[in-house]
Amino acid sequence: MASNMGKKILVWFRNDLRLHDNEMLVEAVSKADEILPVYVFDPRHFEKTQYHTYKTGVTRTKFLIESVASLQQSLQAMGGNLLVLQGNPEEVLPALVVKYDIAEVYHHREVASEETAVSLRLEDALWKQKVNLKHFIGHTLYNKEDLPFPIKDIPDVFTQFKKKTERDAVVKPCFPTPVAINFVSLEDSGTIPEIGSLLQDSTATMLKIDTAFKGGEKEALAHLHEYLHAGEGIVLANATLKKHEIVSKLSAWLALGCLSPREVYWKMKDAEANYGVRPYFHQIVLGLLWRDYYRFMFKKYGNTFFKPQGFKKDGEPLALENTSALQHWKNGQTGQPLVDACMQELNTIGYINQVARQLVATYLVKELEVNWVLGAAYFEEQLIDYAPASNWGNWAAVAGVGNDQKLANNFDFEKLAKILDPKGVFAQVVRA
Template sequence: MGKKILVWFRNDLRLHDNEMLVEAISKADEILPVYIFDPRHFQKTAYHTYKTGATRAKFLLQSVASLQQSLQGLGGNLLVLSGYPEELLPELVAKYELSEVYHHREVAGEETAVSVSVEDALWKLKVNLKHFIGHTLYNKEDLPFPIKDIPDVFTQFKKKTERDAIVKPCFATPTTISFVSADDWGAIPEINALLQDSEANALTLNSEFVGGEKEALSHLHDYLHAGEGMILANASLKKHEIVSKLSAWLALGCLSPREVYWKMQDAEAIYGVKPYFHQIILGLLWRDYFRFMFKKYGGTFFTPQGFKKDALDLPLNYSQQLQGWKLGQTGQPLVDAFMEELNTKGYINQVARQLVATYLVKVLGINWVLGAAYFEEKLIDYCPASNWGNWATVAGVGNDQKLSSSFDFEKLLKFLDPKGAFAQVVQA
């Protein structure tokens, strides 16, 4: 009997640059690709929000469907299940006589706890859970410092990493795969089966964001190769408005950070270095930074006081002000416009996020974790490290105190709308 390996997909929904998949194919005679919809990802949180809202859930379903179609194109399929991985994976191992289980390791506490539970359950069957790390531009072993010594100040991290670390080449996209024969490959659930409220009934997802690897690669190509035309056609765009909008596909692993990097290098060879290329790299470095900070500090980012032990202990007050902020009904025109965009599209750019977060924390005086939890529900590009790390920074309780004191609502407002033109249009 040949060796069979289960490949457990999580936030790595792609075939390109996927070390876990490439190694499984090379080490096994057959692989069993699996995706599990964990009900814990769709439950209500302690902050009166949902862990995954309708827009993000729809994007996830599209991304899983895209992976399924890619595997079907190679003569196989994706086994889709709903339930708890620590219960389902051991059952699959026993049923199909699998030798190992491969997966990508996460850095946040809840996701890590699931991995530990799976590992413990598999250990009872004498089966190994092999961990891979494929979510960052730089592998941690290629950094110029161990995790415990990574600089807390982002500018220092950026300078030393860009100077002394290397970005490895991408793993080749598999062209042939031998699959385990499954009795029943399951079905991707309907969105209403995942969510606990009726929000999905009226869901319309902006066509700009369609989940999946194919859409991710297409969007990357268009941005890099039509980017110059886009910017010339919109000469009035400010620097903060020139955004790649790749983050949603990066968050679910439909797109590899290294694929972005190397495709950008190819584009630079054609067009020369462009300002918007620099913005891409900066965004990837910020993603890496917060993931490594989570690895270094664990769950500190989830606590209201964060890294500032003398921070004000604000109550979790579910007030009308908080509700108004969520609904885009604060009376502050630009904040309301951005919150409306967040609620309908599941996306706003980074400076817009800083503005609405600063308004909640600094103007309304509301506990920042309530805002972070709402972003977790709404953002299609949500990932724990970037979301909670950025919110902690805005709230002044992040690990880089040089950044944490730099957010001022009036300054951000003037930066985004220096002449008050937006407010005038709204009032008109």
């Protein structure tokens, strides 16, 4: 039955937990008389995997809950709310379409297979209801249509991708943050779940959490501002590694979309105008380009990155068993001081820097000869900034089965150890 209340659009938030630079939200506000913002905690994101891990560990679960709560508070401040539910989105959302007489559903497109499959199943369910699922892209610095090549022709070699993109593509301006929104009225906006209700084995792991990361758009924007305007003083909280190192830590907020890559880019350009180019600014852009590259590679190659043989056509597959070598690596008890220090830090705060990630991955794959997918899956559980494309793409590269074979020789354990800890200070501190 058609409603007399005008057009209602359901805005399904996923890894885009922000109001700034959000095309999906901007368009929904302009096209609808009322919008219904929804977040769905999908129980499949917290299940045990075939790799002896959980899909989401306790540190990232905490960060996710904080990020959803922050978005809800922002919407409440505008006179509305975020409807928070638990279940499979492809079942939950079509029921909401009926309940609230929704005309259209908006969401951001993802690139990894599980997320894409959920979108397709939802699209099928909505099609039966004669309701359109509109896809948006908003996770990358460069939109795919702005690249100087179609997806199928994107160079596999990162340096070529970087060179051509920086030369020929343009970073678009950010979308404005909505100043007023008309919301569908809700009797009950649902409840944001506790960590313990999402995770099965949360009690023991909760004791290990010691992270300075706090989720949410407000935290993300505040941290970005502080980093750009007082960057000399910012170091990674709790890290014993390279106390002098300036670490942006932006990746966790980027992964959940609390922060837009374009917002980071343009705010950095503003800071450059004020202070000149600081030496660490180019690292920000490099990090954003690597994120884009792996997302576009996933778009180009689909599931290949998840396969143990990756892009190699031959090779004996290594077993997926939970060996003592794997367990010692996870616990930071290999006897290799630098590896153990990095793994203990990962387990405590959910973050280690890129060189540390490459070091512990190289050790697992090349020294312990453990199947790389077991390491990638453990990172998926532990990393607070986990993003499928970056994580699995980087691990495949370390294992020598990635799509850019020029990277295959970059991962030498001794070389990485010297870069990470030239004086052996980090390992000594942790052992003490």
